[in-house]
Amino acid sequence: LSSPPPPAHFSPRVSFDTFSNPSASDFSLTLNRKHREYAYTKRSRTFLVGTDTNEYSDTALEWLIDELVDDGDEIVCLRVVEKDSREALKWSGGQGEKGYRAEAERFLDAIQRKNTEDKAINLVLEFSIGRVQETIQQMIRIYEPAMLVVGTRGRSLTGYSSLLSSGSVSKYCLQYSPVPVIVVRPSSKREAKKRKRLMDPARTGYRDILDKS
Template sequence: MHPPANLPSSSPSQLPTPAYTPKVSFDTFENPNASMFSFTLQVKSEGYKRTKDTRVFLCAASPDESGIEALDWCLESLVQNGDELIVFRGVDEVVLDKDHDILREEARDLMRTIQSKSYDHDLDRKLSIVLEYIPGKITDSLDRLIALYRPDSVVVGTRGRRAWQGMGMIGMGSISKYCLSHSPVPVIVVRPERKVKKNMEKRKADPKRGRHFE
């Protein structure tokens, strides 16, 4: 898909959201016998084809800065044409006592955001995107998703503790540590850009590090 002639190709954020084909979704919110309560959405870019070279990545995208950075990094620097990205968003299990339609709409909004960001980063890239919106313990859900999708790598943020604790859940810092020690596949830990810059400035100012940064 190419930008309309009246729009500059250097401004993908101004372009309309690309056409994605919705695939079969799964909803077990209403099933008391389900082994895992979840709302799953899947879309594929027009022309997407899975091949033997397709890579699968699982991104734990918490709703805080760290999770957003991890998701943005996946879309900007990791996934390539023909890949599949599994985005996992954990929510507090108590939400199952509330209106499930609200949860479903939140998931749909997140999926639309992911599609738009993917298009902004590379408008010609063909991807399969799966969103897993799952209430419950984060580590248990991650273990099940890794077993289900068998990703090539898992991507997590470094922090986000307050965001998860605000929902009565384990902190994202603990999630990254858990993945590093328990995941059967490689783990990529993404640090927020501002923290990387802050540490770089600190290292530059350290006289013990010599003149490597000049």
């Protein structure tokens, strides 16, 4: 007899869902995938990251997973657009609630695959159709993240404006976020900065900053 397949490293769970509530002013779906060896400790940290399908968004998420996150940490991936926006219509795919759910599951699959080192982390996807700025502040209040991570195309800090489909959202996050914001550059620029930083004998890593906070 053939042996059974190995257990999945991440277990899926729907922890919050208002898509089926017709009285809700906004619609949101919270998906959670927890690594089978994940364990919350007093050193566990939560990071909130803006995510979408753009390359610079992938860069920010990959940097966070590869460089900053450790076993026991939690990543909250936020994806939100205004109602009746082009992105909301695209996500629904003409199927309404069913389309939103399918897009959320597909997107979380892609996020999970980025954990190439199989770190024992907890992944949360906040998939929302509603008021962008209010959703950002709400997620910060709920999760109390150590940091907010966003991507950028290059010199201009425009990653979040494209991410959340509003030209003023990027500036809003940087100005009004009550937690520190890390803006991740594209890979080539990030590598150049990294080499320069490594040559600085007085440099302080992000982990050191968090440990001392």
